[in-house]
Amino acid sequence: MTDTLTVDGLTVHYATREGALQALRDVALDVPAGQIVGIVGESGCGKSTLINALLQLMPENARIAAGSVRLEGEELVGAPSRRLRDMRGRDISVVFQDPMTSLNPVLTIGRQMRDIQYRETCGNAEKLSRAAAMLGRVGLPDPEAKLDAYPHELSGGQRQRVAIAMAVLMRPKLLIADEPTTALDATLEVQIIELLKELQREIGCAILFISHHLGVIAELCDRVVVMYAGEAVEEGPVADVFLHPSHPYTAKLIECDPGRMKTKVALLPAIPGDLPDMTTPPEGCIFRDRCDKATDLCRTKPEALAVNGTHWARCHFAAEYGA
Amino acid sequence: MMGQFRHSLLGRLLADPMAVFAMTIIVGLVVVAIFADAISPHDHTLMNLADRFAPPSSTYWLGTDNLGRDTFSRLAQGSRIALYVAIVAVSISGTIGLVLGMIAGFGPRWLDNLLLFIFDTLRAYPTIILALALAALLPRGLSTVIIVVVITSFSEYGRVVRTQTLSLKNAEFILAERAMGASAARIVFHHVLPNVLGPFFILAAMNLPVVITIEAGMSFLGIGVPPGTPSWGATLKDGFDYIRNTPWIIIAGGLPLILVTLGFTFLGEALRDQLDPKLRKSR
Amino acid sequence: MCIFGRGEKMLQYAFQRVLLALAIIFVAISALFTIMITLPGDPTTVLLGPRATPELRAAFRLSMGLDDPVLVQIANFWGRILSGDMGMDYNRNRPVSEAVFSALPHTMALVFGAIFWSATLGILLGAFSADNRNSWLDRVSGILSVGFIAAPSFVVALYSLLLFSVTLRWFPTIGAGEPGDLASRLYHLALPSFAIGLAWVGYVARIVRASMLETLGENYIRTARAFGLTRRKVIYNYALRVAILPAVQVLGVGIGGMLSSAVFAEIVFSRPGIGSLIYDSVSGRNYPVVMGSMLVAIGFFVTCALIADLVNAALDPRQRAK
C-alpha cells in the first residue's frame, strides 16, 4: 500500500532577531493511505510549523532548509505555486486550530463554502445545496439557514463543524486537523472525534491529527508521532507506543499522569524542565537536559532505532527501554 | 533612568533619516523665529512702492508683495506667529483634554458618558466653519484663533487619554495597588499619568502642524490675525488677490507652511514609531 | 428566524446611532445659538445685522421673544426650524432656507468628489503597498502619503490653481460650471475636489495598508489560501473587503475636515457653496444665514458620519454584535 503522505528530513528555520530558529529538524513521518496518524507534543514543539510546511503556506520569515514532503509520491517542496494551489483544498485540506478565527467574519458561511468549490463547473445553486448537504452531514441543525449565517452567529462547536464540512467538501486524499478540539469542551470534543472517524470511513481519506490530548489520540488514531523541540522522537502504532514507550520523553508523558489519558486536558501533562533554546539547540540528544536516563553516550546524537518493524524511537537506549 | 530613556529615544530618532529631516526643519523654524529681526534683510513693514511685485532677486530673496514689502522678511516674522499660536493653543487644549480624559476614564459611568457625548458633539463642528461663525461674534485676533482651536481640538486629546486611562484602570498592577489601599491621587500620578503621556505627546506633536494650518487658514480668510500682521496666511491671501500679477507671493508664502507641517508630521510619525512598541514590532 | 434576528439587531443598532446623531446636532446648534443670544451687545444687531432699521428691530425683538428666558428662546428657535422657517436673509431679502439649500448641493458635490478621489486613489495605493510591502515602492508611497496628509489643503488648492489653472490653463479658475451641463460641472469640480481629497488619499492609503497587513495575517486568510484560492483573489477580494472597513469609517468622520477644506476650495476657486455663503455672511454680519449654514453643515456632516457608521455595521457583521 502506498503512503498518502511521506515526510523526509524536513528542516524548517524561522529568521528571527536572535538568528535562525530551528523549528523543525530532520523530521520524518509517513501517513499510510486511509489511516489516521496522530501527532503529540508540547506547545511550541513545531506542530503547526509542520502543517504549514506540508501545505507550503509558511510565514514570510520561514524557510525550508532541507527535506522533502511528498503527496502520493509527488514532491511538494519547491513545486510550482500553481500546482500547489491546485492541490490545496482538493487533495489536502485542513481544519485549523481556532474555529473562532479561521472563518472569514464578513462573509456568510454559504459564500465561503461556495467560493471553495470554484473548481466545480456546476451553478451556484448546486454549490450551495452541496454545501447545505455537507453541513447537515456534519450534524448542524437547519443547514439551509446556516448558509446565510455569519460565523459570529454560530457557537464554537458549530463553527468547528462548519470548518470540518469545508475541509471534507472536496473529498480530499489527506485531511489535516490542527488541534481541532482544543477550543471546545469535553462533550463536544467526543462528538467531533466521532464525526471525524465517520467521515474518514465514508471518504476513505487519510488524516493527520494533531492534539495535546493523549486520550484523544489513543481513541482516534492508528499511529502516533511524538514530537519534542522540533524533532520527531518516536513513531509507531498507537497501542504499541502507549503501552511500550521507547523514548524517555514519551514514557514521561504517559507515566506523569496516566489518569489524564481519560480526561480532557488543554495541555500535555507537565514534565519538569523547559524546552531547549531552538536557536542554538544543544549538541547530542535534544532531550538530554530533561532526561533521567541520560549518560555520556547521549552527548552524541541518537539515530532513529527500530523497536520493532513499525515502531522506532530516537534514543540510544530505545531497544532496552521499550522492551 | 529618565535621562537614559531620553538619551536613547533621541539616539533612535537620530538614526531615522525622516526624523532627522523633520528635526532639522523644526530647529530651523525655531531659529528663524528667535532671530527673525536679525536675519530679515529688510524691515517687514517697509513699503517700497517702486518695487511692487518684484520677483526673487539678491535684494528681495523671495520677491515683494503688492505693497513692495519684502516677502522673506514677512515670512520670517510669520514664523513667530505660527509658533506662538501652535504652542499656546496646543498647551491649553492638551491640558484640558488630559484632565477631562482622565476624569472620564476614572470617573463614574454617567460622567464618562456625559464627557464622551460632549467630545462627540464638539467633533461635529467643522473647524473652519465654526471659526467663521465665531468670527462673526468675536473680535479679530490671535486669541480668537486660539479659542477656535481649543474648542475644536481638546476633545481629541480627551478621547485618547480616556481610552488609555480605561485600559490602565483594570490593569493588574493598578488593581493590586488599589487592593493595597493606594490613594486615587497616587494611582493617577504614579501610574496613569506616566503611561498616558506617551500617546498624549505623540498626538500633541501631530496637532502642532494642524494648529499652524488653522491659524494660517483663518488669517487667509481674514478672520485670523489683525490686518497688516505678517502671518503666513495673510501673505498667501495677498498672493491670492494678486495671483495674476505675480505667482511669487503664493509660491513663497506656501513653502514655509508646507515645510513646517511636513516637519512636524514626520516627527510625530517617528515619535509614534519609537514610543509605541506595539507599532514598532509590526513594522 | 435567524435572518429576522439579524435584521432586528441591525435595526436596533441603527436606531441608537440615529438618536445619538440627532442629540449631537441638537446640542451643537443649541450651544451656538445660546452663545449668539447671550453674547454682550444688542442681539438685534447680532441677529439682523447692522443694516436693519429700528422698526425692523422692534418687530424682530417682539417676534423672536428676545426678552424670554434663554431656554424658551432655544425651544422657540427649534420650533421655527422644525416648521421649516430658518429666518430671513435680510441682506438679500430671501428666506435663509433658500440661500442655504441652493448652496448645499455645490458643497456636497465638492465633498463627494473629494471622497471619490481619496477612495479610489487611496485604496489602490494602500492595497498596492500592502501587496508589495517593504519594497521601495511601498516606502515611496508611505512617504508620499504622509506628505499628502501634512500639506495644508488651502495651500494645495492655491498651488493647483496657480499651476493647473492660471499657468497651464488646463482647468477653469472660476465657478462651478454651466448649470445643467454635467461635463462642464465635472470639469469645474475636478481640481477643487482633488485639492480637498489629496490629504485623504494619504489617510486612506495608510489605513488600508495597515489594516490589510493585519488582515493578511489573520487565520481566515490562511484558511482561504489553504483551500487553494488564488493569492490575488484572497488579497483583493477577501482581505480588501475587511481592510476597507476602517477607511469607510475614517472618511465618514473626515467629512468634517473636508467641509473645512471646502470653505477654502470654494473661495480659492470662486465656487458657490456653504463655505462661500457663510464667508460672505460673516463679512456682512448676516447672522441668520450664518446660523442656517452652520445647521446645514453640521447636519450634513453628522448624517454622513452616521451613514458611514451604519454602512460599516452592515458590511461588518461583528460590529453590530457588540
Ligand SMILES: Nc1ncnc2c1ncn2[C@@H]1O[C@H](COP(=O)(O)OP(=O)(O)OP(=O)(O)O)[C@@H](O)[C@H]1O
Ligand atoms: N513566524 C514565526 N517566526 C518565528 N518563530 C516562530 C514563528 N512561528 C512559530 N515560531 C516558533 O517556532 C516554534 C514552533 O511553533 P509552532 O507554532 O509550530 O508550535 P506548536 O507545536 O504548533 O505549538 P502550539 O501547540 O502552541 O500550537 C515555537 O518556538 C514558536 O515560537
Ligand code: SF4
Ligand atoms: S538519548 Fe539519552 S538523553 Fe536522549 S532520550 Fe535517550 S537516554 Fe535520554
Ligand SMILES: [Mg+2]
Ligand atoms: Mg499550533
